[in-house]
Amino acid sequence: MLMRNLVILSLLITSNLFALDIKPVPFRHRTLQNGLQVYSVEDHSTPAVTIQVWYRVGSKDDPPNRSGFAHLFEHMMFKSTRNMPAEMLDRLTEDVGGWNNATTFDDSTPYYEVVPSNYLETLLWAEADRMGSLVIDEATFKSERDVVKEEFRYRVLAPPYGRFYYVITQSSFAKHPYMRPGIGSIEDLDAATVEDVKQFHSTFYRPDNAILIVVGDFEQTQLDGWVNRYFSPIPKPVAPIPRVEVKEPVRSAEKRVTDRVGNVPLPGVAMTWIGPAASSPDAQALTVAAAVLGRGESSRLYQSLVYTKEIAQEVDASADLRQDLGLFAVLAVMASGHDAAEGEKVLRAEIRRMADAKISSAELEKAKNLLITDELRGRETNDGVAFALGEAIVLEGDPGAVNSGLARLQAVTAADVQRVMRKYVRNAKPVVVTYRGQEAAQ
């Protein structure tokens, strides 16, 4: 997850689950003539409003030899437009006590603001303005590209395990552009041009490729009027929107990758498998499986590798399900004196155990409760609600999933979890990534 400005938004990584006794998100929807999808949720509990514009373009749409471009482009969206000088979005948000940011995911790029609600009209004007035009000069482009190169160093080079995650992404896909880490590489960033920026904006930043979400303190008819006034004049281009058509082949053999980096004191090991798309009926069962394996100190991986055997320092399991397909992963950073091979052996045993026998009903209920509570925490704020809605629309192709996700989660059985572990993991081939310091490389 890459963003313009560094913040921690843990709610972004949750899936869309929802408790039965929880108020549904009462969203309204309409479509403008130019194809813009508009969703709104009126809530007057605080005098603030969240405005989000999600574009259906992400890192998977990076042009050839331009890895990292979608993210670099995201940064450029805060520079000049026809009617705004560079950083004017900050004047309209931060300077009045709000904030803004944007995030480049693999499949989408949401731009978002949280402002006192009396600034809603101003921000709708601004979002419409940068959807309609972007004016980038060479000097601005180069300076912001330097910022993104610093972001690359900050995320990948400076932290001891930054490259670990980078290599896991690169190694886990054979063909699909999900294989390109969204942050890109210094060489590809250096190759990008102002012309690429113009091209990318005209190709993807258009009303029929965008979703506007407004949550918070507004009046519906007033909002509708402003949206008509500022967004309706933006023309819908005639050219079709290019889409990634690449199909990831089924893995025919296990693959092993080793990476060695200077400043890594403890070795790491990760195993990944190709999972289903976020919209798959198997999504919830696989999410539960990841929680049983890796959520909290009572999880199977923690109990086995960290607590009982004391061979790992940190463990994780994740079902990162995206629009086209997903990645199921388990990971261990070893404890001092223990090698990655030891960790891999136990990770394999724990994976096998998930496929060989059903999880207990206590484990099933625990995982569901943890996932529901995560989702509730996201509902404490307007932007949390807007993100949940945006993810349902973009990843699952169904805004109603923001409310129906819980029923599907509640319906997951132990047999479902076993079935998906067999289907996507036991009966499939892993990619195994080991990560070591230079000293341990003998």
Added chain:
Amino acid sequence: MNQLLVLLLTAAIAVPPPPAPPRAAALPAPVERTLDNGLRVITVEKSDVPLVAARLMVRTGAEEDTRDFAGLARLTASLLTQGTQTRSAEQIARGVEALGATLRADADWDYSAVDVDVMSTNFPKAMDYFADVVRNAVFKKEEIERVRTQSIDALTVSLQEPMTLARLVASRVIFQERPYGQAAGGTPQSLARIQREQIAGFHERNYRPDHAVLLIAGDIKPEQAFALAEKAFGTWKTERRVEGSPLPTVPQTVPAPRIVVVDMPDAGQAAVVVTRRGIPRADPLLYQALVTNSILGGGYSARLNQEIRIKRGLSYGATSFFEMRREAGPFVASTQTKNESAAEVAGILIDELDRLATADLSDKEMAPRKAVLIGNFGRALETNAGIVDRLSMLALHKLPLDEIGRYVPSVQAVSATRVREFAAASLAGNTASVVIVGDAKQFLEALRKRFPQVEVVAVAELNIDSATLRR
């Protein structure tokens, strides 16, 4: 000069619609009661989402740690959830997670705290575990060894992060000795020395009702919160009052500023820290410090990020902050940059401190930076955890809870003159130390031009246990 003004003068260009009149935000209304055993209970009802957050805070943290046993308060907190008189570590984890709850314990400088966050329907059950770990932790030897090993490994990893290491070195440089000169998390050596006796002693001295505050916020009525507090903590007694040695005070003598480079040849980026002593949390100058910092480095459009990221593309972000503690904690301005630009960035950080103390400050610059503080303040109070955190800090520093209502007017009242006075007295560039952790050969020559007195320590020779920084 002002882009917005230029824009408004260009007739053909559209301008943004102006804002409507603002609406005021509601502040949380805490109610409180003190149990017979002295435990202060503070609660806030907020019923929009069915969640509750609670914190049990004791008024002692890492500042009590002696030099030999640095890391004791944190290690003690980490062990609370690892076994009680009636439950094993696994039973606690299993029971808490079955409720969908998170239960965490940690120690900061001035306090140690256990936090729980859970669906409101499960809060009564979660309170049972929450109170059990606070009151009845047993500190089994095998659990101590396990947590010790994990803590040392985690520390070893974090010492490879340039910024983590730079911050530790910076504290040593400006405070030299305990309390604030040492690492709150200890060192691999000090963690190895701590025995059960010290851990149990810390717990016995400090985890007691008359030294604690319980905060509960969320979807719960005050009467129910007080009843649950009584049920879980009403029988919590202090067996005998154990007096610890008095808390160490920060030595008043401020050491001369230093320019320190820790040479880490494989650092992927250089961490640059400019630091000096700040002010205590309860200082009357608090709001001047907050506004001054908001202008300097508190947010995206503050001066440091303007100069370092937005104008020059030298970093993903530059920031500054005061760590507000019982006594004056550190002021830190910091950023990460490619190794070859570390010297340039260090110069900019110092220059910006001086500009704040000398150059004029317009209301046009002040107003947005105050809005940032006020907006952040209001948003932090939108979540249960944010409410608990804000109120617990007021309680910790023995400030009235209604200070929450004075935040906005106090920020608004700070004038440009007061900011300049504060900056001149408390943030002058020549009173600050500089610490850089990175690949020295890429920036040392440039750094020496501006700071001839620079000291260089190879990372292999670094000793964060000593003010000399050397073995």
